[in-house]
Structure formats: structure tokens, C-alpha cells
Amino acid sequence: MQYDTQRDAPHPHTTGLIHHPYKPPGDFQAPQPGVFKASTVYFPTVADMRRREWKDKSAYTYGLHGTPTTYMLEERLCSLEGGLQCVLVPSGLAALALVALAVLKTGDEVLIPDNAYGPNKALAEGELRHFGITHRYYDPMNPDDLSSQITPRTRLVWLEAPGSVSMEFPDLPEMVRRCRERGVLCALDNTWGAGLAFKPFDLLADGAGGEGSLAVDISAHALTKYPSGGGDVLMGSVITRDPALHLQIKLCHMRLGLGVAANDAEAVLRSLPSMDLRYKAHDQTARALAAWWQAQPQCAQLMHPAFAGAPGHAHWQALCEREPGTGLAAGLFSVMIDARFSQAQVDAFCDGLQLFKIGYSWGGPVSLVVPYDIASMRQSWPVHLKPGTLVRFSTGLEFAKDLISDLGQSLRAHLPWP
Numbered sequence: 511m512q513y514d515t516q517r518d519a520p521h522p523h524t525t526g527l528i529h530h531p532y533k534p535p536g537d538f539q540a541p542q543p544g545v546f547k548a549s550t551v552y553f554p555t556v557a558d559m560r561r562r563e564w565k566d567k568s569a570y571t572y573g574l575h576g577t578p579t580t581y582m583l584e585e586r587l588c589s590l591e592g593g594l595q596c597v598l599v600p601s602g603l604a605a606l607a608l609v610a611l612a613v614l615k616t617g618d619e620v621l622i623p624d625n626a627y628g629p630n631k632a633l634a635e636g637e638l639r640h641f642g643i644t645h646r647y648y649d650p651m652n653p654d655d656l657s658s659q660i661t662p663r664t665r666l667v668w669l670e671a672p673g674s675v676s677m678e679f680p681d682l683p684e685m686v687r688r689c690r691e692r693g694v695l696c697a698l699d700n701t702w703g704a705g706l707a708f709k710p711f712d713l714l715a716d717g718a719g720g721e722g723s724l725a726v727d728i729s730a731h732a733l734t735k736y737p738s739g740g741g742d743v744l745m746g747s748v749i750t751r752d753p754a755l756h757l758q759i760k761l762c763h764m765r766l767g768l769g770v771a772a773n774d775a776e777a778v779l780r781s782l783p784s785m786d787l788r789y790k791a792h793d794q795t796a797r798a799l800a801a802w803w804q805a806q807p808q809c810a811q812l813m814h815p816a817f818a819g820a821p822g823h824a825h826w827q828a829l830c831e832r833e834p835g836t837g838l839a840a841g842l843f844s845v846m847i848d849a850r851f852s853q854a855q856v857d858a859f860c861d862g863l864q865l866f867k868i869g870y871s872w873g874g875p876v877s878l879v880v881p882y883d884i885a886s887m888r889q890s891w892p893v894h895l896k897p898g899t900l901v902r903f904s905t906g907l908e909f910a911k912d913l914i915s916d917l918g919q920s921l922r923a924h925l926p927w928p
């Protein structure tokens with residue numbers, strides 16, 4: 511076969527389709543940003559390739575280092591949480607792991623609240639321990655306990671508000687102050703607050719989170735929950751306001767090869783505009799259900815930070831409720847079912863629910879229920895918790911009255927009050 515590269519048109523079904531000359535007109539405007547998918551990104555020349563700076567958002571280098579879609583999502587998440595830099599990871603748990611791997615080294619110690627998200631503890635007990643990084647659990651409701659556990663080896667303190675499952679709301683500003691005093695990095699798991707209930711980089715709400723304000727160093731967020739809002743995307747973010755700390759995290763992120771899929775980033779971008787409305791709807795429904803539970807004799811204790819008497823309620827008020835009646839809380843709460851009922855009865859109650867599905871995670875349209883065995887999750891039974899069996903509810907977007915009648919029917923059937 512003879513080729514004449516001077517004259518032959520490119521093969522129409524291979525080269526012609528790959529190197530096609532048509533370009534659609536630019537400046538396409540529509541409500542949703544486009545989805546850019548890439549591993550390879552082109553450079554016009556070798557010199558451009560060598561010059562390309564990949565550590566910031568000035569250009570593109572490789573799909574893993576960012577695309578227009580991921581840059582856009584990162585910037586919007588910075589606006590949501592009040593940060594300046596963001597990296598995206600494939601899950602909320604990956605965000606927690608990235609923080610640990612980026613800032614801890616052999617010989618360091620990390621302090622974790624005893625009511626932390628369980629898999630964060632498992633990471634400390636597994637990989638971190640294997641790497642010679644030790645951990646200790648502190649009482650999240652006692653800043654003095656946190657201070658007393660900080661040693662010269664302490665490099666990182668995790669904060670969570672409220673704690674997982676038992677929902678105690680800590681004195682977050684005081685905890686951050688204690689870390690500042692001792693020069694220890696503090697990272698917040700901000701999944702519950704989601705950037706809406708309070709400002710992690712401006713805890714005193716006395717400025718825009720600038721110099722002199724009280725801020726966490728790092729906010730990690732399971733975007734899987736409210737930013738996704740669909741129960742169908744796994745993603746996490748790590749947000750900072752310090753360029754050097756961000757670079758440390760970004761370099762670790764690059765070395766670990768973490769990235770997110772463009773279609774997932776697009777799904778979160780599509781959900782972000784409705785997040786504020788959804789969060790408030792989840793919150794209102796959760797409070798309606800929690801108020802209903804309070805009136806049931808089977809409820810030995812209600813754990814919802816916006817309710818008087820709940821552990822840390824005053825701290826929630828101080829941080830989230832600047833004006834009376836304006837405070838936000840996520841759609842999550844737990845109920846301690848009276849100790850006279852067995853675990854099997856409580857399980858049957860959960861099984862008997864029709865609208866509530868049994869499943870982990872939260873933030874999607876469907877209400878979820880999970881019974882938890884607190885005794886196996888904590889160092890010891892927390893003093894502020896009544897005896898009983900804990901059930902956690904996360905409200906979806908269903909009509910509150912329908913959810914309450916669902917709770918009522920299963921309660922009457924499986925947990926009858928004598």
C-alpha cells in the first residue's frame with residue numbers, strides 16, 4: 511500500500527473521527543456547568559508541558575490533578591465552608607485518612623474524641639498504629655481532658671460537632687482555643703454542620719474568617735451526605751485557609767493518586783444550589799419527629815442538639831443559634847429506647863418501619879434508621895446517657911406527618927407500653 515501523507519485525506523472512520531476539525535461555538539451558557547472528563551490533558555508544545563504548574567489552579571496537567579469540573583466544585587465548596595483551598599477525594603472517610611496521612615509521621619500522636627465517627631477510630635487503630643503513629647481518645651465534653659492529653663508528641667486533634675450517633679455537642683470554640691494555645695493542628699469533621707449550621711473558619715462569627723478569628727485548621731466533609739443529597743455519590747473534601755498546609759495536603763493527595771470521577775463531581779455541583787433548602791427541610795422534619803418522640807414513654811432520652819436537655823445543647827445554642835429561633839441542625843437525632851425493651855424488640859421496631867429504610871449514611875431523600883450498640887463503640891458507657899438501646903434516625907425529604915404515623919404504627923406493634 512502506498513501512502514502519500516502530502517495528499518491523502520485522513521481515514522474517515524479512524525483518524526478522521528479522532529482528529530475531527532469541527533469545533534462547536536464557544537461561550538455555551540446553561541444552568542449547569544459542563545462535565546469535563548480526562549486522564550490525558552494536551553499541551554501545545556513540549557516547552558509548555560515542562561513549564562506547566564500543576565500545584566495550583568492556573569492550568570491543567572493531568573486528569574488526576576484537576577479538570578474544569580473539579581476546580582469549579584472545589585471553589586464552590588470553599589465558598590460554602592468559608593475556606594480558601596480544597597482538595598476532593600473519593601469518600602468522606604478518604605478525607606479523614608488524607609488529613610491523617612498528610613500531617614502525621616512516625617512518633618506523632620493524634621487525639622480523637624471518644625464519640626468520633628467510628629471508621630476514623632478504626633483508621634487510627636489500624637494503619638496509623640502500623641505506621642508508628644499513636645492515638646488517644648479524649649472526652650469531647652471536657653476541654654480540660656483534651657488539654658491534659660496534649661503532649662509534645664501530639665500533632666493533630668480531631669474535632670466533631672456533634673459526635674457520631676450519641677450526638678453530644680462539644681464546646682467547639684473552646685476546644686479550638688486549647689489546640690491553638692498548644693500549637694497543635696486541629697481538624698474538624700464538618701459533615702453534620704456542612705458549612706450551613708456554623709462557620710468552621712469563623713467560629714466566633716465576628717468576621718470573614720480572616721486573621722485573628724477563631725478557626726479550625728482543616729475542615730473535612732463527607733460530601734456523600736448533604737452536598738450530594740441523593741444517596742448515590744461518595745465523595746469527600748479537605749478544606750483549609752493556609753496555603754502551606756494546603757500544599758502539604760495537596761502533595762500527599764497527589765502521591766496517593768486520589769481523585770474523583772467527573773460525573774460524580776457534576777452530580778454534586780447539580781445538588782449544591784438546593785442544599786440550603788434541603789438542609790432546612792431535613793432539620794424541620796427531624797425536629798418534628800424528635801418532639802413526637804419526647805412525648806412517647808418508650809423514649810428514655812432524646813439526643814438532638816437543638817433540644818433542651820440534650821448533651822451539649824447550650825454549646826449548640828452558642829455556636830449555631832446567634833439569634834433565638836434561628837439555629838440550624840442537620841436531620842439527625844437518636845433516641846434511647848427504655849431499657850425494659852430488649853435489643854430484639856428494638857430490632858423488630860426498626861424492621862417494622864415502612865417509610866424508614868434500614869441503612870447507613872444520611873443526607874438523601876429517604877429517611878433511614880439504624881440501631882447502635884453504644885457499649886461496644888465507647889471506652890465506657892457515657893455518664894450523660896441513660897441506659898437503654900440507642901436508635902439513630904436520619905430524616906429524608908418525606909412529609910413529616912407520614913413519617914410520624916410510620917413510627918407510631920411500628921411502636922404500637924413492637925414496643926407496646928404496659
Ligand SMILES: *Cc1c(COP(=O)(O)O)cnc(C)c1O
Pocket residue numbers: 600601602603604627674699701702732733734735744745746871
Ligand atoms: C458519613 C460520614 C463520614 C464518611 O463519609 P463516606 O463518604 O461514607 O466515607 C465521615 N464522617 C462523618 C461524620 C460521616 O457522617
